[in-house]
Amino acid sequence: MDSSLEGSKSNSEFLLFPLLNIFQVNEMVFARLTSLISVVLAASQITSAALTKRVTCSTGHVTANAACCKLFPIVDKIQQDLFDGGECGEEAHSALRLAFHDAIGFSIHGGKGGGADGSILIFNATEEAFRIRSYLTDANGGIDDITSRQFPVFQETGLTAGDFVHLAAAIGTANCPGAPRLQFMFGRPAPRAPAPDLTVPEPTDSVTAILERFADAGFSAREAVALLSSHTIAAADVVDPTIPGTPFDSTVGTFDSQVFLEVLLKGSLFPGNGSQPGEVLSPLHGEMRLQSDFLIARDPRTACFWQEKINNQALMVSEFKAAMAKLQVLGQRNLIDCSDVVPVPKTLTTPIKFPASFSRRDVDIACPQLPFPNLATVAGPAPTIPPVYVYSQ
Numbered sequence: 001m002d003s004s005l006e007g008s009k010s011n012s013e014f015l016l017f018p019l020l021n022i023f024q025v026n027e028m029v030f031a032r033l034t035s036l037i038s039v040v041l042a043a044s045q046i047t048s049a050a051l052t053k054r055v056t057c058s059t060g061h062v063t064a065n066a067a068c069c070k071l072f073p074i075v076d077k078i079q080q081d082l083f084d085g086g087e088c089g090e091e092a093h094s095a096l097r098l099a100f101h102d103a104i105g106f107s108i109h110g111g112k113g114g115g116a117d118g119s120i121l122i123f124n125a126t127e128e129a130f131r132i133r134s135y136l137t138d139a140n141g142g143i144d145d146i147t148s149r150q151f152p153v154f155q156e157t158g159l160t161a162g163d164f165v166h167l168a169a170a171i172g173t174a175n176c177p178g179a180p181r182l183q184f185m186f187g188r189p190a191p192r193a194p195a196p197d198l199t200v201p202e203p204t205d206s207v208t209a210i211l212e213r214f215a216d217a218g219f220s221a222r223e224a225v226a227l228l229s230s231h232t233i234a235a236a237d238v239v240d241p242t243i244p245g246t247p248f249d250s251t252v253g254t255f256d257s258q259v260f261l262e263v264l265l266k267g268s269l270f271p272g273n274g275s276q277p278g279e280v281l282s283p284l285h286g287e288m289r290l291q292s293d294f295l296i297a298r299d300p301r302t303a304c305f306w307q308e309k310i311n312n313q314a315l316m317v318s319e320f321k322a323a324m325a326k327l328q329v330l331g332q333r334n335l336i337d338c339s340d341v342v343p344v345p346k347t348l349t350t351p352i353k354f355p356a357s358f359s360r361r362d363v364d365i366a367c368p369q370l371p372f373p374n375l376a377t378v379a380g381p382a383p384t385i386p387p388v389y390v391y392s393q
């Protein structure tokens, strides 16, 4: 096994600790110390880049680290057995969501679980009994049971649950055109305990509660909005159980910025059986709007982070990729960068459009400080958005 990355990591730790001992950490030397540390870190990064040889695996794949070779066949298996040969469907969407629910069981202040550790898969009986998990797995109808869908595939791969959940999320996301190629870090140990209850934000929560929860896990308001780019490939199965698979935007199969536009359109209808907890008026038949997305899009603390992503694919994707890289290693250390096993997503270049019959006058402008982009409108009458096909056992 090529352990050059691990080697360079322990090198930088070795160098840092004597420094911390030599200098008394007080306010006077703190600035000098941090600049020294960044010099050391920069040097160790250069060293690790220089030491990292690209290796060709027996499968013919090229990767930065020989330890990643065994993942290529597992990626193929996950594509076949979980994602119908590489689709951006229900299972891909759910895999991304599962990564969030797993990782967010974490606090930078401690005491809230092991983060991106796969505990949601191993301690499924505990974590799924949580109140919030009713949004993740439909306890009543059994239609969105992603953990039971993933479990047998997970067992056949031999990966730890954390590596499996976060690799599956990276692959599933990559199946969606326009998505970033997410980072994949490899080597999580087996999870030790379930996350405690109430770590996952709910659609009925206030913006203050949601931002506090994200801050507790180490994410700024900007990063929280970036993570919500995920709702561009999302649908709800259990918010209104009468209409499973109801998407949050009109293009649920592509990772575009359409969701940031559509959540800002004035709402006028409920797509299913009237108003449900966590649901607010939607602009389109067949489309579901979460109360939490509605409020975050309009709150002065988050509205500009939301609006600036509309028709700005590059910004949306780069912020989402960076925030996901942070999310998917919460609570983890000493991982090996195996990002080059993640499939390369198709790119999207066409500008987004208002859904047919909508225009600028239908937008709730919540960030007047920034110009609102000029967008064309799809031709024809207002659409009805079709549901995502929902896997059922």
Ligand code: HEM
Pocket (backbone or CB within 6 Å): 090, 093, 094, 096, 097, 100, 135, 136, 144, 201, 202, 203, 204, 210, 227, 228, 230, 231, 233, 234, 235, 236, 237, 238, 239, 240, 278, 290, 292
């Ligand atoms: C304010 C925080 C959030 C809230 C309140 C929230 C809430 C929800 C709800 C209620 C659903 C529908 C569940 C159902 O009825 O089946 C959903 C779906 C989804 N969420 Fe979120 N979410 C949040 C943040 C996130 C984040 C940070 C991610 C990923 C990084 C994420 C990814 C997804 C995905 C991919 C789906 C669709 C799953 C599918 O189509 O099967 N969400 N979310």
Ligand SMILES: *[C@@H]1O[C@H](CO)[C@@H](O)[C@H](O)[C@H]1NC(C)=O
Pocket (backbone or CB within 6 Å): 121, 122, 124, 125, 145, 147, 148, 149, 151
């Ligand atoms: C939960 O985990 C157990 C093993 O701990 C497994 O047998 C079962 O299939 C899992 N169920 C779901 C719904 O993931």
Ligand SMILES: *[C@@H]1O[C@H](CO)[C@@H](O)[C@H](O)[C@H]1NC(C)=O
Pocket (backbone or CB within 6 Å): 242, 273, 274
């Ligand atoms: C529709 O919602 C009402 C409450 O608003 C509820 O009593 C009824 O059972 C729901 N219908 C279905 C088919 O779920």
